[in-house]
Every structure is written in C-alpha cells, then in structure tokens.
Amino acid sequence: MDEDTIVWLILGPLVGVMLTTLTIGFVLMVRDTVRQRGNWGINWKPVRCPECGVPAPAVRIPQNRRQTLWGGATCTECGVEYDKWGREVEERT
Numbered sequence: 672m673d674e675d676t677i678v679w680l681i682l683g684p685l686v687g688v689m690l691t692t693l694t695i696g697f698v699l700m701v702r703d704t705v706r707q708r709g710n711w712g713i714n715w716k717p718v719r720c721p722e723c724g725v726p727a728p729a730v731r732i733p734q735n736r737r738q739t740l741w742g743g744a745t746c747t748e749c750g751v752e753y754d755k756w757g758r759e760v761e762e763r764t
Contacts, residue, residue, distance in 0.1 A: 707756055710741040718757040720746040727757075 696711070703712030718727040725748045733739040734752070742755030752760045 708758070712755075714742070714755045718744075718753070718755065720749065720751055721753055721757055721759045722746065722751040723749045725749075727753075 699709075699711040700713065703709030704714075706712075707714070719725065720727070723746060725746055727744050728747070731738075731742075731744055734745045737760070738744065738752075743753055743760065745752045754760055
C-alpha cells in the first residue's frame with residue numbers, strides 16, 4: 672500500500688464520525704427549535720418569568736450547572752427558575 676492509501680484509511684473513518692456527529696447535533700438543534708422545547712434548540716424570542724412576568728435579563732448570569740449548559744435563568748423578583756423557553760423548571764430529586 673502506498674502512503675496516500677494509508678492516510679485515507681485513517682482519515683476516512685475519522686471524517687465520517689465527525690460528519691455524523693455534526694449532523695446529529697444539527698438535527699437535534701433544528702428539532703428542538705421548531706417544537707420550542709428541549710435542551711438543544713435556540714430560542715430567538717424574548718423570555719419572561721412564568722410566575723410574575725418580569726423579563727429575563729439581557730445579560731444572563733447562570734446560577735447553576737443546568738443554566739450554564741442549557742440556558743435559562745432565575746427570576747430576580749420571585750426566585751423562580753425557568754428554562755430558555757420560559758417554562759418553570761421542576762426540581763429534580
């Protein structure tokens with residue numbers, strides 16, 4: 672085997688795995704953006720607190736790991752935690 676064949680045997684599967692991963696991520700992002708729920712989507716609309724209606728801050732300062740990874744905020748007025756879609760986050764035990 673020549674050098675080019677060896678390089679393609681190594682790079683081909685790596686490129687395939689990378690493209691598959693990017694495609695899956697893109698599909699998840701589009702799906703959650705369209706249905707406006709889930710962690711992977713992008714919310715382009717302004718969000719308000721579901722409890723008191725106060726607008727979410729323009730500059731978000733995450734209060735916990737979930738907010739850091741997936742978005743959302745904690746209301747400065749009533750303390751309710753909500754996701755990036757403006758839905759209240761239920762406490763998980």
